[in-house]
Amino acid sequence: MSKIKQQSLHKREAELANANRQLEILSNGIFGDGELPTFAKKIKETNQFPLRPKKLEILQINVGYMCNQVCEHCHVDAGPDRKEIMTWETMEQCLDVIKNTGAHTLDLTGGAPEMNPNFRRFVEEASKAGIKDFIVRSNLTIIRANKKYYDLPEFFKKHNVHVVSSMPHWTRGKTDKQRGEGVFDLSIKALQELNAIGYGMPDSDLRLDLVYNPNGAYLPPEQAGLEKDFKHGLLEDFGIHFHNLFAITNLPIARFLDYLIASENYEDYMYQLVDAYNPTAVKNVMCTNTISISWDGWLYDCDFNQMLGLKVASKVKHISDYNETVLNDRNIMISQHCYGCTAGAGSSCQGAVTE
Amino acid sequence: MAANNYYDPADLRKFGQITEWSEELGTKFFDYYGKVFEEGALTAREKSLIALAVAHTEQCPYCIDAYTKDSLQRGVTKEQMMEAIHVGAAIRSGATLVHGTMMMNKVNKLEM
Numbered sequence: 001m002s003k004i005k006q007q008s009l010h011k012r013e014a015e016l017a018n019a020n021r022q023l024e025i026l027s028n029g030i031f032g033d034g035e036l037p038t039f040a041k042k043i044k045e046t047n048q049f050p051l052r053p054k055k056l057e058i059l060q061i062n063v064g065y066m067c068n069q070v071c072e073h074c075h076v077d078a079g080p081d082r083k084e085i086m087t088w089e090t091m092e093q094c095l096d097v098i099k100n101t102g103a104h105t106l107d108l109t110g111g112a113p114e115m116n117p118n119f120r121r122f123v124e125e126a127s128k129a130g131i132k133d134f135i136v137r138s139n140l141t142i143i144r145a146n147k148k149y150y151d152l153p154e155f156f157k158k159h160n161v162h163v164v165s166s167m168p169h170w171t172r173g174k175t176d177k178q179r180g181e182g183v184f185d186l187s188i189k190a191l192q193e194l195n196a197i198g199y200g201m202p203d204s205d206l207r208l209d210l211v212y213n214p215n216g217a218y219l220p221p222e223q224a225g226l227e228k229d230f231k232h233g234l235l236e237d238f239g240i241h242f243h244n245l246f247a248i249t250n251l252p253i254a255r256f257l258d259y260l261i262a263s264e265n266y267e268d269y270m271y272q273l274v275d276a277y278n279p280t281a282v283k284n285v286m287c288t289n290t291i292s293i294s295w296d297g298w299l300y301d302c303d304f305n306q307m308l309g310l311k312v313a314s315k316v317k318h319i320s321d322y323n324e325t326v327l328n329d330r331n332i333m334i335s336q337h338c339y340g341c342t343a344g345a346g347s348s349c350q351g352a353v354t355e
Numbered sequence: 356m357a358a359n360n361y362y363d364p365a366d367l368r369k370f371g372q373i374t375e376w377s378e379e380l381g382t383k384f385f386d387y388y389g390k391v392f393e394e395g396a397l398t399a400r401e402k403s404l405i406a407l408a409v410a411h412t413e414q415c416p417y418c419i420d421a422y423t424k425d426s427l428q429r430g431v432t433k434e435q436m437m438e439a440i441h442v443g444a445a446i447r448s449g450a451t452l453v454h455g456t457m458m459m460n461k462v463n464k465l466e467m
Contacts, residue, residue, distance in 0.1 A: 171432065218428045225400075229430055271368055 006070055008079040009255060016258045017077065019309040026252065026336040030267055036274050039338045046279040050331040053301075056324060057289040060107040060303060060349065061094055062086075063119065064295045067111040068145045071166075071179045073213060075307055077254040078111045085115075086295040091122045093297060093319045098129045102324060103291075105133040107349065109303060112142045114149060127159040135162045137211075137349075140190040141183055153194050162207040163199060164246070164349075165191075168215055170233030178215045191240045200242040209244045211351075217265035219272055219343055220247035223352045246351025249273075251304050251340035273339035281346025284353035287332045293319055301332045303349070308335070367417045400429040407436060408443035 009017040016022055030036045043049045064085035067078035086094075098106060106126060113119055113136055127134060136156065143152045156163055167187060168178045175184035191208075194200060200208030210230065214220050227245035234240040250256045252269060260266040287301040291312075297319040300306040310333040311317050316326045346353030374381025392402050403425045410418030426436050 174432075214428070216427065218424050221429045225398075226430060268364075 008070065008077045008081055009258060010077055011079065011081040014258065016254065016261075019307065022253055022257055023308055023310075023335055025257065025261070025266075030270060031336050036270060039334050039336050042274070042277055042339075043279075043282055043334075046282070048279065048282050051282070051285070051288065051334060052331060053328050054288045056101070056103050056291060056328060058105040058107055058286070058291075058349075059098065059101055059103045059293065060109060060290055061293045062109050062295055062303060062306060063091070063111070063113045063116040063122070065111045066115045067139070068115065068142055069112070069139055069179055069183065071255075072259055073178060073215075073250050073256045075251055075254045075256060075304060076111060077307070082111065084295045085117070086297075088118045088121070090295070090297045090319065091118055091125075093322075094293060095122070095125050095129070097293075097319060097322045098126050098131065100324075101131075104131065105135065106131045107135040107137070107290075109137040109349075112139055114138065114142050114152060120155060123155070123159050123161065127161070133162055134160065135164050137164050137166075140165045140167070140187040141179075143190040143193065144186045153190075153197050153199065156194075157197050157199070157206060160206075162209070163194060164209045164211060166213070167191075167210040167230070168212060170230050170237070174215050188238050188240065191234070191242070192238065195239075195241055200240075202241060208242045209246060210242050211246045211248055213248045213250050217260060217263065217269045217272075219276060220249055220347070223247040223345060244351070246349070247345075247347070248349070248351060249340045249343055249347035251337045253304055253337050254307055270336070270339070273343045276343035277339060278342055278344060278346060278354065280354050281342040281344075284346060284348075285338075285341045286348035286350070286353070287341075290349075291327060299327065302341075304337055304340075305333055308337070310335070362416050364416075364420065367420055370417070400426075400431060403429050404431060404435065404439045408439040411440050412443040412447050 016025075027038075031038050040049055043051065062076075065076055065078045065082035066080065066085060067074075067076075067082070068080060070079040106129075108123070110116070116122070123134075123136070138152070138156075143149055165187075166179075167175070169175045172184040175187065176182065191200070194208055197206075198204045199206045212220060212226060212230070220226070223245065226247055230245050231242070234242070252260055252266070252273075257266070260269050287305070290302055292300040292303045292306050294300065294306050298306075299312045299314070299317055299319065299322070300310065301312060305311075312327065312330055313333055314327050314330040315321075316323050341347050341353075344352075345355075371385070374385065392399065392406075397405075403422055406418065407422040407426050410422050423436070
C-alpha cells in the first residue's frame with residue numbers, strides 16, 4: 001500500500017521519471033532471463049509480429065501533462081507541477097491535420113486538457129471540422145476546481161463534445177484512495193451537473209462515458225458486469241446516469257510501474273498480464289487504429305508509447321510533416337507494457353477490445 | 356520448495372504444473388475447477404467470496420492469495436471480504452462449539 005503522492009515523478013526527480021529507465025526495467029529481469037516471454041515473442045506465436053496498423057480511426061491529441069490531480073496510477077505522470085503544454089502553433093498544425101484526416105474520432109486528452117490555456121479555442125476550431133465523434137477526456141473534478149471551469153458542461157454541450165471521465169468506483173472510499181481526498185464528492189457533483197444539462201441521460205445524444213481502472217495490482221473485471229454495478233450504484237445512491245463504462249487495465253509504466261515496484265507487486269502483476277494474454281485482443285489493440293500526438297507535436301502509436309518516448313517507426317515523426325498514407329505504412333513499436341492491452345478482453349482508451 | 360520455507364508465494368504460479376506428473380488427473384481437475392467457477396446459478400463474484408471464506412477455514416495461503424486478488428478484481432469491497440471471512444470463522448467456531456453437546460451427552464451419561 002502506498003500513499004497518494006503530491007508531486008509527479010518528474011518533479012521529485014525520481015528514477016522512473018526517465019522513460020529509458022522504465023524501458024530497461026520492462027526488458028530486463030523476468031523478461032531478460034526468459035522466465036516470461038517478451039511481447040514480441042508472444043505475438044510471433046500467432047504470426048502477429050510485426051504489429052501493423054489497420055485503417056486510422058482515432059486521432060488522439062495530448063494537449064499537455066498539467067493536471068489538477070496527482071493520481072497514483074497515472075501513466076502520464078501528470079500533475080499541477082507538469083509544465084508541458086501544447087502551444088497554439090502546434091494546435092494549428094493539429095487543426096490542419098484534423099480537417100483532412102480519414103479518422104472518424106478526435107480524442108483530446110492530457111493531463112487535464114481543460115488546463116491548456118488555448119483549450120476552448122482549440123475545441124471551437126476543431127468542432128468545425130465535422131469529425132463524427134469528438135471526445136474530451138475530462139477528470140470531472142476540474143469542472144469544480146475553479147470558477148473559470150464551472151461552465152465547462154455548457155461549453156461541452158455547445159460543441160457537442162463526447163465526455164469521457166474517470167471514475168474508479170461507485171463508492172467514496174475506493175475513489176478517494178486512488179485519486180485523492182475529496183475527489184469522489186467533486187466527481188459526483190460534476191456528474192450531476194452534466195446530467196442536469198442532458199449528458200449521460202438515457203436516449204440523450206450528449207454522450208457521457210465513464211472509465212474504470214483497478215485500484216491496485218490486479219486486472220479489471222468483465223466490462224459489462226462492472227457497468228451494471230456502476231449504473232446501479234450511481235443511480236441508487238446519487239441519481240446519476242451515464243452511457244457506457246470502459247474498463248481499462250493499468251499499464252506498467254510511469255507512476256503505476258513505480259507503485260508496482262515499491263509495493264513488490266511488479267513480478268506478480270507481469271505474470272497476471274502474461275497469463276491473461278489473449279491473441280484475439282491483439283487484432284483490435286488500439287495502436288492499430290490510432291495515432292497519438294504529444295503536446296510538442298511528436299507522433300506515437302499510442303499514449304503509452306508517448307510516455308515511454310517511443311516515437312512512431314516512420315519517416316513521418318512530427319505533426320509538421322504529417323502524412324497519413326506514409327504513417328499507416330509502419331511497424332508499431334512494442335515492449336512488455338503492451339501486455340496490458342492484450343490481457344483478458346483487452347484494453348484500450350475505449351475499454352475492452354473483444355466481446 | 357524454497358530452501359527455508361514450506362510455502363513460497365512463487366509456487367502458486369506453478370499450480371498448473373501438477374498436470375505434468377499426472378496429465379489425465381490434472382487435466383480432469385482443472386477442467387472441473389474451471390467449470391465450478393463459471394457464472395451459473397451463482398455469479399462469479401459470489402463464488403469468489405465463497406472461495407475466499409473457504410480459503411480461510413482451510414487456512415490455505417495460496418488460496419487466500421488467489422481469492423483476495425480475484426475478489427478485488429471482481430469489484431468486491433473490503434467490508435464484503437471481511438464479512439465473508441467472519442461467516443467462515445463463525446461456522447468453524449460453531450462447528451467446534453456444537454460438539455460441546457457431545458461432551459454434555461457423555462457427561463450426563465457417565466455421571467450419576
